[in-house]
Amino acid sequence: xxxxxxxxxxxxxxxxxxxxxxxxxxxxxxxxxxxxxxxxxxxxxxxxxxxxxxxxxxxxxxxxxxxxxxxxxxxxxxxxxxxxxxxxxxxxxxxxxxxxxxxxxxxxxxxxxxxxxxxxxxxxxxxxxxxxxxxxxxxxxxxxxxxxxxxxxxxxxxxxxxxxxxxxxxxxxxxxxxxxxxxxxxxxxxxxxxxxxxxxxxxxxxxxxxxxxxxxxxxxxxxxxxxxxxxxxxxxxxxxxxxxxxxxxxxxxxxxxxxxxxxxxxxxxxxxxxxxxxxxxxxxxxxxxxxxxxxxx
Amino acid sequence: xxxxxxxxxxxxxxxxxxxxxxxxxxxxxxxxxxxxxxxxxxxxxxxxxxxxxxxxxxxxxxxxxxxxxxxxxxxxxxxxxxxxxxxxxxxxxxxxxxxxxxxxxxxxxxxxxxxxxxxxxxxxxxxxxxxxxxxxxxxxxxxxxxxxxxxxxxxxxxxxxxxxxxxxxxxxxxxxxxxxxxxxxxxxxxxxxxxxxxxxxxxxxxxxxxxxxxxxxxxxxxxxxxxxxxxxxxxxxxxxxxxxxxxxxxxxxxxxxxxxxxxxxxxxxxxxxxxxxxxxxxxxxxxxxxxxxxxxxxxxxxxxxxxxxxxxxxxxxxxxxxxxxxxxxxxxxxxxxxxxxxxxxxxxxxxxxxxxxxxxxxxxxxxxxxxxxxxxxxxxxxxxxxxxxxxxxxxxxxxxxxxxxxxxxxx
Ligand SMILES: Nc1ncnc2c1ncn2[C@@H]1O[C@H](COP(=O)(O)OP(=O)(O)OP(=O)(O)O)[C@@H](O)[C@H]1O
Ligand SMILES: [Mg+2]
Numbered sequence: 284x285x286x287x288x289x290x291x292x293x294x295x296x297x298x299x300x301x302x303x304x305x306x307x308x309x310x311x312x313x314x315x316x317x318x319x320x321x322x323x324x325x326x327x328x329x330x331x332x333x334x335x336x337x338x339x340x341x342x343x344x345x346x347x348x349x350x351x352x353x354x355x356x357x358x359x360x361x362x363x364x365x366x367x368x369x370x371x372x373x374x375x376x377x378x379x380x381x382x383x384x385x386x387x388x389x390x391x392x393x394x395x396x397x398x399x400x401x402x403x404x405x406x407x408x409x410x411x412x413x414x415x416x417x418x419x420x421x422x423x424x425x426x427x428x429x430x431x432x433x434x435x436x437x438x439x440x441x442x443x444x445x446x447x448x449x450x451x452x453x454x455x456x457x458x459x460x461x462x463x464x465x466x467x468x469x470x471x472x473x474x475x476x477x478x479x480x481x482x483x484x485x486x487x488x489x490x491x492x493x494x495x496x497x498x499x500x501x502x503x504x505x506x507x508x509x510x511x512x513x514x515x516x517x518x519x520x521x522x523x524x525x526x527x528x529x530x531x532x533x534x535x536x537x538x539x540x541x542x543x544x545x546x547x548x549x550x551x552x553x554x555x556x557x558x559x560x561x562x563x564x565x566x567x568x569x570x571x572x573x574x575x576x577x578x579x580x
Numbered sequence: 581x582x583x584x585x586x587x588x589x590x591x592x593x594x595x596x597x598x599x600x601x602x603x604x605x606x607x608x609x610x611x612x613x614x615x616x617x618x619x620x621x622x623x624x625x626x627x628x629x630x631x632x633x634x635x636x637x638x639x640x641x642x643x644x645x646x647x648x649x650x651x652x653x654x655x656x657x658x659x660x661x662x663x664x665x666x667x668x669x670x671x672x673x674x675x676x677x678x679x680x681x682x683x684x685x686x687x688x689x690x691x692x693x694x695x696x697x698x699x700x701x702x703x704x705x706x707x708x709x710x711x712x713x714x715x716x717x718x719x720x721x722x723x724x725x726x727x728x729x730x731x732x733x734x735x736x737x738x739x740x741x742x743x744x745x746x747x748x749x750x751x752x753x754x755x756x757x758x759x760x761x762x763x764x765x766x767x768x769x770x771x772x773x774x775x776x777x778x779x780x781x782x783x784x785x786x787x788x789x790x791x792x793x794x795x796x797x798x799x800x801x802x803x804x805x806x807x808x809x810x811x812x813x814x815x816x817x818x819x820x821x822x823x824x825x826x827x828x829x830x831x832x833x834x835x836x837x838x839x840x841x842x843x844x845x846x847x848x849x850x851x852x853x854x855x856x857x858x859x860x861x862x863x864x865x866x867x868x869x870x871x872x873x874x875x876x877x878x879x880x881x882x883x884x885x886x887x888x889x890x891x892x893x894x895x896x897x898x899x900x901x902x903x904x905x906x907x908x909x910x911x912x913x914x915x916x917x918x919x920x921x922x923x924x925x926x927x928x929x930x931x932x933x934x935x936x937x938x939x940x941x942x943x944x945x946x947x948x949x950x951x952x953x954x955x956x957x958x959x960x961x962x963x964x965x966x967x968x969x970x971x972x973x974x975x976x977x978x979x980x981x982x983x984x985x986x987x988x989x990x991x
Contacts, residue, residue, distance in 0.1 A: 474666070474669075476664055477666045477669070479631075479633050479662075479666065480660070480662060480667075481683075482633075482652070482653045482654055483632075483653045483656075483658060483659070484679055484680035484683055484727070484731075485654050485655075485657075485680060486654070486679070494679070495668060498670045499669070501670075
């Protein structure tokens with residue numbers, strides 16, 4: 284604009300004040316020492332041959348890309364990565380989010396008693412300690428357990444037959460309340476008159492959800508996906524309590540493999556390297572969601 | 581196509597609060613009914629019940645002879661302008677306008693054409709790609725209006741659709757709506773706080789107070805024969821003066837005393853059956869209480885008053901004066917030169933008096949309806965300084981500004 288030059292510096296620009304550094308200093312130091320430090324240290328350890336016990340625990344050394352090469356040739360690691368992705372996509376992203384959304388939608392339209400009962404049952408499952416959930420599902424899926432009776436094969440141990448499916452279901456069963464609560468809150472906060480306008484304009488239920496409700500819920504959906512992915516990616520207790528990663532390596536997801544490498548086989552360096560891969564997978568999904576949330580807003 | 585709308589004994593109760601009470605109202609097919617009343621009197625609730633967004637607590641609602649109490653909003657075929665606009669925040673103006681037509685399965689070409697026409701009429705043509713959050717309040721309101729106008733429903737429901745527009749735009753939109761209604765005669769229920777809109781646009785006006793219907797009548801009738809003090813005070817600006825008076829009747833001749841004078845009731849006016857001698861409330865419209873030098877020969881009564889406040893409006897002045905202990909407002913011509921504390925003579929035509937029962941506030945005097953044009957003018961001018969545009973749109977022939985291809989319109 285023509286006036287810009289004559290009026291001096293803009294007053295509505297963000298300004299930097301040196302004195303603010305002083306205020307930020309304590310927080311920055313804490314962050315550096317307690318957060319960034321360990322993260323960088325872990326990054327470094329991931330490229331060493333550090334061991335938990337033995338001579339390597341004292342004089343370990345930087346080994347460059349050795350851990351990476353080892354990973355690429357490690358059948359267990361490759362399988363474990365796929366299992367992790369399967370677990371996160373199946374149980375968390377698809378199962379937990381979709382089911383959570385469905386529950387939230389159904390409960391929103393349900394009469395009060397049903398809403399109260401179903402809502403509390405779902406939430407109780409979530410409040411139960413993970414060990415308890417593991418025990419419930421362990422018993423449920425054993426030969427002679429409820430599941431086998433329901434399916435008419437009392438001699439089948441489903442935790443052996445389809446172990447990944449069972450742990451995924453157990454995880455889904457436990458965590459669906461989280462997504463349901465997030466989506467319920469999101470639905471409650473939608474501007475009701477906007478939805479009414481769509482109804483008066485003649486849009487069917489399906490159309491209203493597709494064109495109005497879900498788009499308006501987009502930020503909630505993205506937040507939910509991010510949280511659910513990150514939470515499930517590092518899921519350890521439930522799976523380990525139910526299967527210890529077995530039978531064989533059928534349920535050895537990355538967190539369990541990390542545990543085994545680092546604490547059972549004492550390969551701290553290699554274990555750390557694997558956990559870095561876990562971080563990469565998490566970062567990949569997060570980026571995906573954030574991108575998706577931005578593309579249409 | 582033209583559908584009548586009927587409320588039969590409709591109540592709406594929220595918890596302990598009765599928002600609408602025993603509403604009996606028929607909106608004739610093709611009629612433009614204006615709904616007015618103070619804030620919180622149940623106007624929006626009435627519209628929402630008609631749209632199906634609120635279920636009546638009691639009573640029946642019919643659209644075109646069809647009982648719609650249990651019909652979902654989707655199938656009522658009404659178009660509503662929400663008081664809060666309720667635009668789709670994630671869609672641009674184009675998609676907001678197109679939503680309803682698309683939901684009803686209109687072809688893309690038809691949608692594009694109608695969106696263009698509607699946006700044109702509402703002056704939104706250059707804003708089609710903006711989202712609601714990037715629009716001013718008045719622009720949003722026009723989008724909300726356009727979202728209804730783009731369709732041809734059985735009934736239009738408009739909740740203060742012009743309240744946020746500037747004076748010029750409001751006059752223009754008012755004319756536009758009137759033309760559209762002339763052209764397509766879609767039954768319309770229109771809520772407004774604006775007296776000019778009510779008087780000039782409505783075939784009839786329904787006055788609501790505290791959830792109860794007070795009166796439904798043509799604007800002139802409502803203005804000249806208000807059913808009670810509430811309607812008398814609500815319609816017309818400045819407000820009608822109310823002063824205490826006494827009614828006396830002997831040998832079939834009735835006379836009324838107020839503000840220190842006594843006058844026989846004019847010919848043509850007659851008392852209702854319930855009228856009894858005793859205390860009454862006398863209503864005098866400010867324009868009927870004139871400055872003596874400016875008054876005509878009909879104004880046979882003279883009152884002496886002391887000027888309290890003079891409010892010059894430009895084309896006239898409102899003068900608040902003290903007369904026999906009562907404060908009254910009257911309309912003076914501009915530049916009368918009258919000042920505060922000056923003594924003035926006010927002139928009054930006895931035929932223009934209104935009488936109300938002192939207790940119930942119900943009118944006890946029936947008067948013949950005055951010429952419509954005069955009423956319209958007085959109200960129009962009393963309200964604002966808007967140009968004469970607003971006066972008689974209702975009587976004007978449509979000029980087809982929004983010439984939509986209604987024949988191809990989807991059902
Ligand atoms: N959902 C609700 N729950 C409880 N009370 C309500 C509800 N909706 C409206 N009311 C009450 O009903 C009465 C009528 O409300 P309504 O919105 O119809 O008023 P209105 O005539 O449209 O007023 P305004 O001119 O301010 O828009 C008000 O007293 C309001 O508080
Ligand atoms: Mg309202």
